[in-house]
Amino acid sequence: MASHRPPWLYLSSAISTSLSPRCTSPCMNLPLATAPSSISVLALLSALPPARSIWHVKSSKTMTPFSLSALRQLPHGNLLMRPPAYWRFIKRLCMSELLGPRTLEQLRPIRQSEVAFLLCGLLEKSRVGEAVNLSKELIKLTNNIITRMVASSTAGDEADMLHRVVKQVAEVMGTFNAEDYIGFLRGLDIQGLNKKMREVHRNFDNLLEGFITAKEKSRNKAPERGSGEAKETPVKDLLDILLDVAGDPTAEVKITRENIKGFILDIFTAGTDSSASTIEWTLSELINHPKIMQKLREEIDRVVGRDRVIGEADVPNLPYLNAVVKEMMRIHPAAPISYRISTKETIIGGYTIPANTTAAINLYSTGRDPKYWVDPHEFRPERFFEESNANLDVKGLHYQLIPFGSGRRVCPGIGFALQVVPAALAALVQCFEWKIDEGTANENGKVDMEEGGDGGLVSYRAKPLVVVPIPRLNPFP
Numbered sequence: 001m002a003s004h005r006p007p008w009l010y011l012s013s014a015i016s017t018s019l020s021p022r023c024t025s026p027c028m029n030l031p032l033a034t035a036p037s038s039i040s041v042l043a044l045l046s047a048l049p050p051a052r053s054i055w056h057v058k059s060s061k062t063m064t065p066f067s068l069s070a071l072r073q074l075p076h077g078n079l080l081m082r083p084p085a086y087w088r089f090i091k092r093l094c095m096s097e098l099l100g101p102r103t104l105e106q107l108r109p110i111r112q113s114e115v116a117f118l119l120c121g122l123l124e125k126s127r128v129g130e131a132v133n134l135s136k137e138l139i140k141l142t143n144n145i146i147t148r149m150v151a152s153s154t155a156g157d158e159a160d161m162l163h164r165v166v167k168q169v170a171e172v173m174g175t176f177n178a179e180d181y182i183g184f185l186r187g188l189d190i191q192g193l194n195k196k197m198r199e200v201h202r203n204f205d206n207l208l209e210g211f212i213t214a215k216e217k218s219r220n221k222a223p224e225r226g227s228g229e230a231k232e233t234p235v236k237d238l239l240d241i242l243l244d245v246a247g248d249p250t251a252e253v254k255i256t257r258e259n260i261k262g263f264i265l266d267i268f269t270a271g272t273d274s275s276a277s278t279i280e281w282t283l284s285e286l287i288n289h290p291k292i293m294q295k296l297r298e299e300i301d302r303v304v305g306r307d308r309v310i311g312e313a314d315v316p317n318l319p320y321l322n323a324v325v326k327e328m329m330r331i332h333p334a335a336p337i338s339y340r341i342s343t344k345e346t347i348i349g350g351y352t353i354p355a356n357t358t359a360a361i362n363l364y365s366t367g368r369d370p371k372y373w374v375d376p377h378e379f380r381p382e383r384f385f386e387e388s389n390a391n392l393d394v395k396g397l398h399y400q401l402i403p404f405g406s407g408r409r410v411c412p413g414i415g416f417a418l419q420v421v422p423a424a425l426a427a428l429v430q431c432f433e434w435k436i437d438e439g440t441a442n443e444n445g446k447v448d449m450e451e452g453g454d455g456g457l458v459s460y461r462a463k464p465l466v467v468v469p470i471p472r473l474n475p476f477p
């Protein structure tokens, strides 16, 4: 029988305190230097079903409860609130079709053109020596990419509107709501969060209804290009794929219009800030480690040259770039906490987890566990060329490095993130030198690496990354 609570595991149920005589308060602060044995993570991530998430991550150190009652105001809700048959089906659809290798390959031109658009904007700023809020620009990049992958014909304004609404959903959800915890307040909505969520939902619904209706119209009149053998099949965006499944009478699960909207909300909330913040943290580390930045530039110059911008197809040929990205995901996983719920009493690693307990697994501390990592807090991509780490990847099989989680609920956006993050990061490194703006620097003149931005599910930087780009390629391709 367990005598105390494992240090890496956080439990949120009334009974969690009964696990440990030493645990007297709800578990808000996560340990940073302790981690599970790999066997324990394996057991948790793959054995237990997903949790109905009730925590909102402020940074890798703190969590606050989600506003559950606000979340319930979203009728098409969130993946986390839907029945098991639905999420199993949509997860499989995600991994094989929506975010699978074939779709990612077909939609690559969209991603490349959005990276090119970002580079052009930065070049303009560099011409006048203007500082850029790169945090904002990177969110815009990932938001535009996902919007255009969902509905390829959308324009920049629509992408901006969509991101604003998704951000509002995350903000309302992430606010502590007293009525979730104090019985007699239930239903009174004294903070006005439920009303706000209904309003945000209406806006989101109107926007998506517009996207879906426009798509249905274009599908009805789209002529097939070419004829006979030479017929070209137009590239399908995610909305096409979802509408195909919704109209398929033989599909295993009937997905509705509401489900389509819910899926789109899910990939926006899960995919935009996580990918943008990984690029942002990595560039911050590189600016603070000029030798590593230099080594990476030399690799890019050697493999890609200086006459064209690096693209996603180059990524497999750049081992040092891949090591830099892995090192970043080890030291700063964008989503530092993963959740599971126990449906029955379970013993894991010698600890008893009572039934119906939400367990929060700290991926951040796993990546910094001194049992598995030498100098765990040091940013040193070279560690991935050492024999003991040479075969590690981030896909959920090596439990000391699981920035995308593991098991049945592993992140379905992993393929997307491993294309977009390295390619966009490498383009920023290849095309520009970066000068730190005063507001971003700490007292040592380095980029301030404090965590703690507000809102959403991701571990944000406390201060935005504001930097001055200086073009490095001349002429700029």
Ligand code: HEM
Residues within 6 Å of the ligand: 045, 050, 079, 091, 099, 266, 267, 270, 271, 272, 274, 275, 278, 333, 334, 335, 337, 338, 339, 363, 402, 403, 404, 405, 406, 407, 408, 409, 410, 411, 412, 413, 414, 416, 417, 421
């Ligand atoms: C660097 C970028 C990203 C990181 C670090 C990341 C990390 C994670 C983690 C840790 C989980 C929980 C996994 C678990 O509990 O085992 C997750 C879930 C999820 N991610 Fe990602 N993610 C990233 C990008 C993306 C992208 C680009 C998308 C979509 C386009 C996406 C969609 C999702 C979805 C829908 C879930 C919920 C899956 C489920 O509950 O079954 N993620 N992600």
